[in-house]
Structure formats: structure tokens, C-alpha cells
Amino acid sequence: MNARIKFSILLIGVGIMMAFLPFNTARSFQLKPDELLSKSVSDDIYFSVDQVARFINNEDTTFQLIDVRDAEQFKAFNIPGSVNIPFNDFSDPKWEVYLNQKGLKNIYYGNDDRTACYAWTISTGMGYGNNFVMKGGLNEWYKTVMLSQFEGENITPRENALFENRFNARKTFTQINSLPDSLKTHYFNAKHLQASKLDGGCE
Amino acid sequence: MGPLSIISEFPEWLNLLIALFIGVGFGFALEQAGFSSSRRLAGMFYGYDTTVLKVFFTAAIVALVGSQLLSFFGLLNLKLVYVNPYYMNATIIGGVIMGAGFIMGGYCPGTGISALSIGKIDAMIFLLGGLVGAFLFAETSPYIQTIFLGNYKGAMRIDEWMGVSTGVFTFILIVAAVFLFWLSELAEKRFSRPEITSEI
Amino acid sequence: MEQFKSLRFIFLFLIILLVLVLVRSFNPNLFRQDPGKTVEAAINNNNSITFAQLKALNTQYLVINLGTGGKFDSVKIKNSINIPVENLLDKANQTIFKESKDEIILYSADVSTTAKVWVILNQLGFKKLLILTPDEQPEVFKYKFQPDTSVRLENDSI
Structure with a gap:
């Protein structure tokens, strides 16, 4: 019996086993359930809307806002600088460029907390790092940043800073979202192009 | 150093080591394996020596099976493995040029360096040619960019393209390898050139 | 027989590999679902149930209250047990999920907790899982954004 036949038997044996491996490990959760659970009960995964407003005012480039609502809602209005990844096709590999990166903090938001938390748990479970949720979603954003007014007589410096921050974010939000649809579409397309160009790089 | 989770914490110098x-x-x-001889590599094209096919196909399968098993046992994060983006035009044109160079020069870049290090003169000239080619490409790349950046397909994977699971694809490739090994041994008998193979 | 003897190392290797793979495959403390399926199950809030629907439900169900200590919610629901979210994966609690043949309904005052726990349990392979929600329609935008058409970016730098 020559070496080739022995080797072939070994290969076929391993191959049959591989064919029956239960799932594609690269496309499933990498974390163990208890690891994922202990991460998800921590409060460190949340950013408040005020923090997000500050990121926007400072044009902080270390974070990336991810809008998990559908494209229609995203087009109507969104937090400036967001990327739209509709939750309905969240598992599409084309989003990996945004989700699987180490440099930026990904902050998920939806109208409420729920969809953002689905997205958070799935992407954290898949082994992507740096995932956060904007607590309260757009409802909280609108209530706090867009609608809150200062009421009272004396304003403390802390309150003053807080309201100035909200006011500036509100201004940016209104200006960007009041652009005509054609300009918005151009802007989003340009953003997508940029991300796909950044794809790759040996690590 | 990439995705092997146990060694991802190593310092830079250790990775380099x-x-x-x-x-x-x-x-x-x-x-x-005798790859520093251009006659062995050329043998692949004439059929008298198919070591190249066996070695490289085996290497590919060991890597494929190994990475999947490691990933299955949670030791390797396949997500962090870089998938080369697929530029269709560049792959076809580059493949033709590479194949022509392979048969004419009798080396591929890696084996060329291997042959250079044991002092083969033809390998030195071969690598010099390779460097000249790289230089010419770098100088002319702005003019031919549209050609080689055409038909960009992204980080594409053949199992996803075929719509089968990675494991099934591995099995298919293994069957193909076993078949080709059998075929290559037939070829070695059919086109045998003992006067060359005895010297390698 | 002689041939088999020369192959014995190969078979030994294959058997060891097979045993390792099987041990790994049947490890209960591992995720093994396709995340795409989880996304599918969660879209359009197919996985949620309102109080009214719960009342009208005529199959058996088990409500799991995920509240913890201080955050424990005092909503009184029939057939409900309390599993604090930190202890979700304890052995005893795992068996509750495994042995329950009825619909399991998750409840917590904090919608994000139920959402995260739902994904984790779904990935662990529990299929009859619903989220109890107080809202009739979760995930709707409650305000109305009015674009300001007088905005002229060229006159006002952001």
C-alpha cells in the first residue's frame, strides 16, 4: 500500500468529518454564553444621549453611530454621522466592514432600546469588539436633546454646559436633517464608498 | 500576530521571532522538497514530476482543515483572518503572466528565493527580472489602474459563492485533491523522463 | 489484515479527532445557532406579546421575570417565576428552560434586558420564547421631527 493511498484515506476521513461539522464557525457566536451574559448585564455598554451629543459637537472620530432602523426611517432623519444598518438584514456579511473593526466605538441606536440591544448582543456575541448602545434610543434623544428647555431662575455652570451641549447638537441635527433628500442621498453614498475603500489590510 | 487567540497577547518582538x-x-x-531546482517545477508542466502539485495542494488542504478545526474548537477566530479582496481582471491577467513566468523561468517567487540562497545563478537573474517587473508596474500603475482595479468583487469566498457550507466545500476540495493525486501519479508514469528526474 | 495494520495510525488519528469533535458538538455551554436565524425571528417584533395577547393566550405558558433585587418589578402575573438576569445561566435555571414544554415569556421592566436575554437564549437553542411588552407597539418614534426648511448651510457653519 503506497503512501498516496494512505494519505488519501486520511484526507477523505477528515473531509467527511468536516462536511458534517454542525455549522459555519466563522459565522456564529464566538463568545461563550456566560461571557456574553456578564458583558450584557454591565452598565458600561451604554452611552447617554448627552454623551452622544458631546461626541457630535466635538466631531469625535473615535466613535461610529449605527442606526438599526429601516432605510425609510433613516432617510427621514438620523443622528448626524450615522451609518444605517437595518436590523432586518443585520446578518448580511456586507456590514462586516462597519461591525468588525477595532478602532471605533460602535454605538447602536433605534427608536427605542430593544432593536439596538438585539444588534448589540448579536455583534458582541459574534466576537466584534467595542459595541455600545445609546440608552433610550431616538425617543430619549428627541426628548432630551431636541425638546428639553431650561426652566428656572439661576443656571449653574454645570447646567449651562449641559444645555449648551444639547443646543449645539440640536442645531446640527436639525440642519443636517433638513437638507433636501437628493443631498442626503449623495452624502450617504459617499460615506458607504469611503467605508468599502477602507476594507482590508493585513493584520 | 493575528487571530490565534492564545498568542494574541505576545509582544511585538516575540511575534517577529x-x-x-x-x-x-x-x-x-x-x-x-527539491523546489530549488527549476527542472522540478517545470516538470509540473510536462508531467514528468508532479511534486509541486502534491506539495502545494497538501499545504492548502492542511491549512483549510487546520484553520477550520481550530476555529471549531474555539482556538482561532476566523473573522480576524484577512480575506484577500478579489479583483477579477487583475487575477486573470496576473495569473497568465505568472504562469508564463513560471514555465519560462522555472521558479515561482518563493522557490526562486530558495534557489537563490543556495547560489543558483539562474535564480538570481529570475529574481532580478521580478524586481524589474515590480518596478515597471509601480511606475506605470496610474495608467493601467482602470484595468487592474476592474471587476472588484470584495472579500469573496468560494463557499459563499457556491452556497454550500465551509465544511462541505472542504470535503469537495479534498475529493478533488485525492483525484488529482491519483491523476498526477498516472501522468508521472506516462510522461516519465528518468534522465531528468534522477538528477534532481 | 496486513493492510489494515499499516493504516492503524491513520484510523487512530481519525477516531481521536471524531471524539473531540463530538465532545465539542454536544457541549451545552456553547452557542451553535446561525445568527441570521435569530435576526429573522426578531424582525417586525414577531417575538413579542402584549399583556392583552397574553390574557387571550389559551396555551400553557410560563412567565420569567428577569428583574433583580432593587430593580425587581412588582407586576403581578400568573404563572410567573423570578430569575434574576445575572443567574440566567445557572444550572438550576437552565433546567427550567429545558424542561418547560410551554411558551416561555420573558419579562423585565427594562426592555433592553429582555432583548439581550432573548438573543442569548435564542442562540442557546430555545425556540418558544416571547418577550412580554407593555407597549402595544414597541419601537415606534413617539415624536414628530419637523425639518426646518429655512436652514441655509452656506450661511451658517455647523
Whole structure:
């Protein structure tokens, strides 16, 4: 019996086993359930809307806002600088460029907390790092940043800073979202192009 | 150093040291397999010596099976493994040029360096040619960019394209390899050139 | 027989590999679902149930209250047990999920907790899982954004 036949038997044996491996490990959760659970009960995964407003005012480039609502809602209005990844096709590999990166903090938001938390748990479970949720979603954003007014007589410096921050974010939000649809579409397309160009790089 | 989770915490110098050892091992294996002889590589095209096919196909399968098993056992995060983006035009044109160079020169870049290090003069000229080619490409790339950047397909994977699971694809490839090994041994008998093979 | 003997190392290797793979495959403390399926199950809030629907439900169900200590919610629901979210994966609690043949309904005062726990349990392979929600329609935008058409970016730098 020559070496080739022995080797072939070994290969076929391993191959049959591989064919029956239960799932594609690269496309499933990498974390163990208890690891994922202990991460998800921590409060460190949340950013408040005020923090997000500050990121926007400072044009902080270390974070990336991810809008998990559908494209229609995203087009109507969104937090400036967001990327739209509709939750309905969240598992599409084309989003990996945004989700699987180490440099930026990904902050998920939806109208409420729920969809953002689905997205958070799935992407954290898949082994992507740096995932956060904007607590309260757009409802909280609108209530706090867009609608809150200062009421009272004396304003403390802390309150003053807080309201100035909200006011500036509100201004940016209104200006960007009041652009005509054609300009918005151009802007989003340009953003997508940029991300796909950044794809790759040996690590 | 990439995705092997147990060694991802190593400092930079240790990673480089590991890379050095892997490189030495690779060069040693190439030389020991006789790949520093251009006649062995050319034998692949004439059918009298198919070592190249066996070695490289085996390497590919070991890597494929190994990475999947490691990933299955949670030791390797396949997500962090870089998938080369697929530029269709560049792959086809580059493949043709590479194949022509392969048969004419009798080396591929890796084995060329392996042959250079044991002092083969033809390998030195071969690598010089390679460097000239790289230089010419770099100088002319702005003019031919539209050609080689055409038909960009992204980081594409053949199992996803075929719509089968990675495991099934591995099995298909293994069957293909076993079949080709059988075929190559037939070819070696059919086109045998003992006067060359005895010298390699 | 002689041939088999020369192959014994190969078979030994294959058997060891097979045993390792099987041990790994049947490890209960591992995720093994396709995340795409989880996304599918969660879209359009197919996985949620309102109080009214719960009342009208005529199959058996088990409500799991995920509240913890201080955050424990005092909503009184029939057939409900309390599993604090930190202890979700304890052995005893795992068996509750495994042995329950009825619909399991998750409840917590904090919608994000139920959402995260739902994904984790779904990935662990529990299929009859619903989220109890107080809202009739979760995930709607409650305000109305009015674009300001007088905005002229060229006159006012952001």
C-alpha cells in the first residue's frame, strides 16, 4: 500500500468529518454564553444621549453611530454621522466592514432600546469588539436633546454646559436633517464608498 | 500576530521571532522538497514530476482543515483572518503572466528565493527580472489602474459563492485533491523522463 | 489484515479527532445557532406579546421575570417565576428552560434586558420564547421631527 493511498484515506476521513461539522464557525457566536451574559448585564455598554451629543459637537472620530432602523426611517432623519444598518438584514456579511473593526466605538441606536440591544448582543456575541448602545434610543434623544428647555431662575455652570451641549447638537441635527433628500442621498453614498475603500489590510 | 487567540497577547518582538522561525522552516521545507531546482517545477508542466502539485495542494488542504478545526474548537477566530479582496481582471491577467513566468523561468517567487540562497545563478537573474517587473508596474500603475482595479468583487469566498457550507466545500476540495493525486501519479508514469528526474 | 495494520495510525488519528469533535458538538455551554436565524425571528417584533395577547393566550405558558433585587418589578402575573438576569445561566435555571414544554415569556421592566436575554437564549437553542411588552407597539418614534426648511448651510457653519 503506497503512501498516496494512505494519505488519501486520511484526507477523505477528515473531509467527511468536516462536511458534517454542525455549522459555519466563522459565522456564529464566538463568545461563550456566560461571557456574553456578564458583558450584557454591565452598565458600561451604554452611552447617554448627552454623551452622544458631546461626541457630535466635538466631531469625535473615535466613535461610529449605527442606526438599526429601516432605510425609510433613516432617510427621514438620523443622528448626524450615522451609518444605517437595518436590523432586518443585520446578518448580511456586507456590514462586516462597519461591525468588525477595532478602532471605533460602535454605538447602536433605534427608536427605542430593544432593536439596538438585539444588534448589540448579536455583534458582541459574534466576537466584534467595542459595541455600545445609546440608552433610550431616538425617543430619549428627541426628548432630551431636541425638546428639553431650561426652566428656572439661576443656571449653574454645570447646567449651562449641559444645555449648551444639547443646543449645539440640536442645531446640527436639525440642519443636517433638513437638507433636501437628493443631498442626503449623495452624502450617504459617499460615506458607504469611503467605508468599502477602507476594507482590508493585513493584520 | 493575528487571530490565534492564545498568542494574541505576545509582544511585538516575540511575534517577529515566531515569524522568523516559520520563515526558516518554510525555506527549509522548500529546499528539501527539491523546489530549488527549476527542472522540478517545470516538470509540473510536462508531467514528468508532479511534486509541486502534491506539495502545494497538501499545504492548502492542511491549512483549510487546520484553520477550520481550530476555529471549531474555539482556538482561532476566523473573522480576524484577512480575506484577500478579489479583483477579477487583475487575477486573470496576473495569473497568465505568472504562469508564463513560471514555465519560462522555472521558479515561482518563493522557490526562486530558495534557489537563490543556495547560489543558483539562474535564480538570481529570475529574481532580478521580478524586481524589474515590480518596478515597471509601480511606475506605470496610474495608467493601467482602470484595468487592474476592474471587476472588484470584495472579500469573496468560494463557499459563499457556491452556497454550500465551509465544511462541505472542504470535503469537495479534498475529493478533488485525492483525484488529482491519483491523476498526477498516472501522468508521472506516462510522461516519465528518468534522465531528468534522477538528477534532481 | 496486513493492510489494515499499516493504516492503524491513520484510523487512530481519525477516531481521536471524531471524539473531540463530538465532545465539542454536544457541549451545552456553547452557542451553535446561525445568527441570521435569530435576526429573522426578531424582525417586525414577531417575538413579542402584549399583556392583552397574553390574557387571550389559551396555551400553557410560563412567565420569567428577569428583574433583580432593587430593580425587581412588582407586576403581578400568573404563572410567573423570578430569575434574576445575572443567574440566567445557572444550572438550576437552565433546567427550567429545558424542561418547560410551554411558551416561555420573558419579562423585565427594562426592555433592553429582555432583548439581550432573548438573543442569548435564542442562540442557546430555545425556540418558544416571547418577550412580554407593555407597549402595544414597541419601537415606534413617539415624536414628530419637523425639518426646518429655512436652514441655509452656506450661511451658517455647523
